[in-house]
Structures are given as structure tokens and as C-alpha cells.
Amino acid sequence: MAEDAELNDAKKSEGEMSKYLLNRVRELERESAQLLNENTRLKNSYAQRIRWLEDKKRVLENEKIQLERELRRLKSEVERMRTMPLIIGTVIDSFEGGKVVVKSTAGPNFVVSSSQFIDKKNLVAGARVAMNQQSLAIVEVLPIEKDPSVLAMEIDEKPSESYADIGGLADQIEEVRDTIELPLLKPESFKKVGIDPPKGVLLYGAPGTGKTLIARAVAHETNSVFIKLIGSELVRKYIGEGARLVRELFRMAQEKAPSIIFIDEVDAIGAKRLESATSGDREVQRTLMQLLAEMDGFDLRGDVRIIAATNRPDIMDPAMLRPGRFDRLIEIPLPSGEGLVEIFKVHTRRMNIDKKIKLEELASQVEGASGADIKAICTEAGMFTIKEDRVRVTMRDFDNAINKVRGRFAEGKEEAGVMYT
Numbered sequence: 001m002a003e004d005a006e007l008n009d010a011k012k013s014e015g016e017m018s019k020y021l022l023n024r025v026r027e028l029e030r031e032s033a034q035l036l037n038e039n040t041r042l043k044n045s046y047a048q049r050i051r052w053l054e055d056k057k058r059v060l061e062n063e064k065i066q067l068e069r070e071l072r073r074l075k076s077e078v079e080r081m082r083t084m085p086l087i088i089g090t091v092i093d094s095f096e097g098g099k100v101v102v103k104s105t106a107g108p109n110f111v112v113s114s115s116q117f118i119d120k121k122n123l124v125a126g127a128r129v130a131m132n133q134q135s136l137a138i139v140e141v142l143p144i145e146k147d148p149s150v151l152a153m154e155i156d157e158k159p160s161e162s163y164a165d166i167g168g169l170a171d172q173i174e175e176v177r178d179t180i181e182l183p184l185l186k187p188e189s190f191k192k193v194g195i196d197p198p199k200g201v202l203l204y205g206a207p208g209t210g211k212t213l214i215a216r217a218v219a220h221e222t223n224s225v226f227i228k229l230i231g232s233e234l235v236r237k238y239i240g241e242g243a244r245l246v247r248e249l250f251r252m253a254q255e256k257a258p259s260i261i262f263i264d265e266v267d268a269i270g271a272k273r274l275e276s277a278t279s280g281d282r283e284v285q286r287t288l289m290q291l292l293a294e295m296d297g298f299d300l301r302g303d304v305r306i307i308a309a310t311n312r313p314d315i316m317d318p319a320m321l322r323p324g325r326f327d328r329l330i331e332i333p334l335p336s337g338e339g340l341v342e343i344f345k346v347h348t349r350r351m352n353i354d355k356k357i358k359l360e361e362l363a364s365q366v367e368g369a370s371g372a373d374i375k376a377i378c379t380e381a382g383m384f385t386i387k388e389d390r391v392r393v394t395m396r397d398f399d400n401a402i403n404k405v406r407g408r409f410a411e412g413k414e415e416a417g418v419m420y421t
Contacts, residue, residue: 090127094123099113100129166210169210180198200306201307202308204309204330206332209333211332247290258304262309264309270310272317273285273317352391365399378401
């Protein structure tokens with residue numbers, strides 16, 4: 001019995017040990033799985049950290065490259081700012097072998113060399129160049145000097161106005177076309193016939209009759225660059241400045257050829273020269289003489305034409321009116337009769353007007369009005385229509401507009417009658 005009890009105790013003890021060992025193995029397996037998961041998590045975390053660090057490294061390397069480029073740029077800019085300034089000179093003559101005679105801003109003339117990278121064709125007399133301060137060698141050819149006042153002049157590469165926008169001036173337009181348009185479009189015809197084409201025309205007449213409009217229309221029909229300036233813009237305070245502006249004006253016109261120079265209010269510099277004149281008058285006269293010299297000097301068959309306009313032909317200097325300068329003097333009169341009707345047609349063709357309106361009746365009410373007055377009447381009629389919240393202009397609107405504008409052109413006709421008879 002005792003042996004059986006011991007055997008049972010041994011078996012029981014062995015079963016407990018097996019259970020203990022089995023539980024222990026399971027615990028160890030769980031701990032191993034946890035450690036494996038932790039290890040995997042740490043590995044993933046380290047991999048993510050490594051990838052972040054690598055991305056950060058690439059970003060820093062790119063920033064470093066950019067900063068190095070900026071540093072090199074700033075260093076080159078500092079070196080450029082530290083370089084000695086160049087001397088501006090003017091080419092007088094050039095010889096074979098690259099030697100050039102230049103006049104420096106300091107005064108004396110020098111025979112200098114030129115850089116091999118400069119096109120020798122550009123080293124012509126009058127060209128502006130930059131020279132090394134020590135050796136005076138030419139290192140660069142500078143662009144032609146242009147006055148800001150010339151560059152600021154009104155330049156229209158191709159005006160939008162055409163002959164269809166002008167009414168009542170058919171004869172005057174034909175004369176302008178013969179003088180300006182034919183030399184630009186058919187220069188060979190003048191060569192075949194054996195005559196020199198006219199250089200320019202002077203348009204004179206009361207204000208608002210369409211002088212500027214004609215000039216713009218001619219530029220449109222000939223595909224020419226339209227250069228407009230007022231005569232008073234050429235008047236300058238200091239001696240020689242006005243003459244220099246005239247030279248640069250004609251030089252710019254030749255660069256942009258074919259071109260038309262339109263000088264409005266030309267009487268500002270083209271008035272008669274008087275013996276008893278102030279210093280200011282003498283400067284204006286010098287500008288006038290430079291203008292006359294430029295008109296005499298440019299190529300007759302070139303692609304530059306001149307149109308001038310004035311309200312005071314009676315005070316113009318005879319030197320400007322002689323043939324060879326302004327070959328035709330064309331009067332632009334105040335419209336009358338059929339001319340008024342044509343101008344009304346031009347200004348009302350885009351207006352939504354009542355079909356009952358008769359333009360002949362409107363023309364009969366505005367005798368003595370200029371083209372600018374008629375345009376103002378049409379605008380005022382449209383304003384009356386808009387004020388009453390309508391879309392169609394009626395005869396009553398035109399009557400109100402004529403009454404409102406009548407005083408303007410009545411005064412203008414009275415003043416113009418003194419000069420244009």
C-alpha cells in the first residue's frame with residue numbers, strides 16, 4: 001500500500017511538473033512573440049527614421065547647392081562692381097588691322113585696339129564705344145544714344161484710322177495721297193518718270209477739321225509707323241538741345257522706316273524769324289534751322305515722309321513753305337453742305353439711331369461746325385439717350401445736343417473767320 005501511495009504521489013508530481021513546464025513553455029513562446037513583434041516594430045521605426053534622415057539629407061544637400069550657387073553669383077556681382085569703370089568714346093575712323101581712332105570723353109583723340117569679339121562692321125564713324133580705362137582698348141560697342149524725350153513721343157506702329165473715317169475731305173485726301181502715299185508705295189514709278197517725289201505736306205486750317213486724322217489715315221494705308229509730336233516739344237531751355245532732338249527724331253524715323261513724322265502745331269518752332277529777338281527766340285530759330293537742314297538732307301526716295309499741321313499759316317517762316325521742304329500746302333476747310341452729311345454718316349454709323357432721322361436736316365442746323373464739333377454733337381445725343389434709359393437715339397436728342405454744342409462752333413467760326421477767308 002505504501003508503494004502504491006508513493007507511486008501515485010510520483011505520478012501526481014510528474015503531472016504537475018509537466019503542466020508547469022507546459023505553461024512555462026507557453027509563457028516563453030508568448031514572450032518570444034512579443035519580443036519578435038517589438039523587434040519588428042523597432043526595425044520599422046528605425047527604417048522610417050533612416051528614410052526621414054535620408055530625405056532630410058537630400059533637402060539639406062539641395063539647399064547647400066542653391067546657397068553655393070547664390071554665393072558664386074554674389075561673388076561674381078561683387079567682382080563686377082569692383083571692376084574699373086569704362087570710358088565712353090566716339091569712333092572717328094578705323095584702319096585695317098583693328099586699329100581705331102576714337103575721341104574720348106576726356107577730350108583728346110587716341111589710336112586704340114579693339115577686342116577680337118567685336119564685329120568690326122560696327123566700328124563706324126560716330127559709333128559710341130566703351131574703352132578700358134588703362135589701355136583704352138575698345139571692349140564693347142554701345143547702342144546709339146537716344147534722348148528720353150524722343151523715345152517718349154507718341155509712336156503708333158499702325159494707326160487704326162482709315163480714309164473711311166474721314167468725311168467731306170475727298171479732294172484734300174487725294175492731294176495728301178499723291179504727296180505721301182505714292183512715294184512710299186510706288187517709289188519705282190518716280191524713278192522711271194525721272195522726278196523726285198515730294199518730301200512732305202503742310203496741312204493748315206481751323207481747329208478740329210481733321211488734320212491729325214488725315215495723317216493717321218495715311219500712315220494706316222501705307223503700313224507706316226506714325227510718329228507724332230507737338231512743335232512745342234522741340235523747344236528747349238539750353239542751347240543746342242532742340243537741334244539735337246530734331247536730329248534724333250529723324251534718326252529714329254529712319255530706323256523705324258517706313259514711317260511718317262507728324263508735327264502738330266508746327267508754328268511753335270516755324271514762326272517767322274525776327275531781327276530783334278530774345279535769347280529764347282534765337283534758340284527756337286536754331287531748332288528751326290536744324291529742322292530745315294534735316295528736311296533738306298534726308299533721302300528723297302527714302303521711306304520717311306513729313307506731315308505738319310498748323311492753325312496759323314500766316315505766321316509761318318517762308319523758308320519752311322518753299323518747294324523742296326513742304327511741297328504742298330493743303331488747306332483743310334470747315335465742312336459745308338455734303339461734307340457735313342458725310343461727317344454725320346461717319347460718326348453715326350455705329351450709333352443706334354432712329355430711322356426717321358435725316359442727316360441732311362441735321363447738317364443744315366450746324367453750318368459752320370467742324371468735324372470735332374459734329375463728333376461732340378453725336379456724343380451728346382447719345383448721352384441724352386442714356387440719361388433717359390433708352391437705347392435708340394431720336395431727333396429730339398440731336399436737337400438738344402446741337403443746342404448744347406452750338407455755342408462752341410459758333411465762337412470757333414467767328415475766330416476762324418479772321419484767319420481763313
